[in-house]
Amino acid sequence: MKKNSRRRLPALIAALVVLLAIAGICVYFIPLVKVKNIEVHGATNADTAQVAEATGISVGENMLRVDSAAAAKNVASVPWVEKVTVSRSWPSTITVDVTEHQPVGYVKDKGTPLAVNEHGQVFLSGAQPEGAVEFRNVKADDAAAIEAAAQAVVALQPQVREQLEYMSVKNAESIELHFREDRTVFWGSADRAREKAEATRVVLLRDGAEWNVSNPAIPTLKS
Structure with a gap:
């Protein structure tokens, strides 16, 4: 009897494996x-709503057959979306976690505003985001100049950025900040941006309408 039991055991295991495989196939193809x-x-x-629709996932779809990578790739094309992850939250929810572009400025291309994020990338056309600074005198295709301008804005302390009205960006080496009360600060390039930001904060506390902080260690007042 013991020998017969031992002989049946492999057969029972094999049958169990087949049943589990069949059950797995059924669960995968039949939306339980x-x-x-x-x-x-x-x-x-x-x-x-646009983000949810962009996933390409439909309510009623089989959770096991959801392609989260493809859904994330689709959502990445939605305006404002910089990064996205799509995951399953069992038993029945798809979670879409979005990180949006942070606008710091905009340039105008033939009158159309192009929003620029903190990395200096144009990410949206036709938008002039609230709080974003206008980059003037710069061509929309001058990526180096736009990136330098964005670095300058990001480096500024919040209380200084609030006073900024616009920036004149002739090129990546010639950035000028225009503040309220007709005050200007010439930065030059975006190199040593943090130091220049601190120098800008300091000179705005002093008298004088035009300052040069291209060498942040020695800010100079233009005559």
Whole structure:
């Protein structure tokens, strides 16, 4: 009897494996676990409905067959979206976590504003985001100049940035900041941006309409 039991054991194990495989196939192809919700987190400027639709995932779809990588790639094309991850939140929710571009400036291309993020990248056409600084005298295709201008804005302390009205950006080596009350600060390039930001903060506390902080160690007042 013991020998017969030992002989049956491999057969039982094999049968169990086959049954589990069949069950797995059924669960994968038959939507027993369905998508009921698509939740979007982190979207402030992006339209959450548009983000959810861009995933390409439908309510009622089999949770196991959701292609999260493809969904994330689709969402990445939505305006304002810089980074995105798509994941399953069991038992029935798809979670879309969005990181948006942070606008710091904009340039105009034939009258059309182009929003620029903190990395100096144009990410949206036709938008002039609230709080973004206009970069003037710069061509929309001058990537180096736009990036340098964005670095300058990012380096400024919040209380200084609030006073900034616009920037004149002739090229990446010639950046000039225009503040309220007709005060200007010439930066030159974006090199040593943190030091120049501190020098700018200091000179704005002093008298004088035009300052040069291209050498932040020795700010000079233009005559």
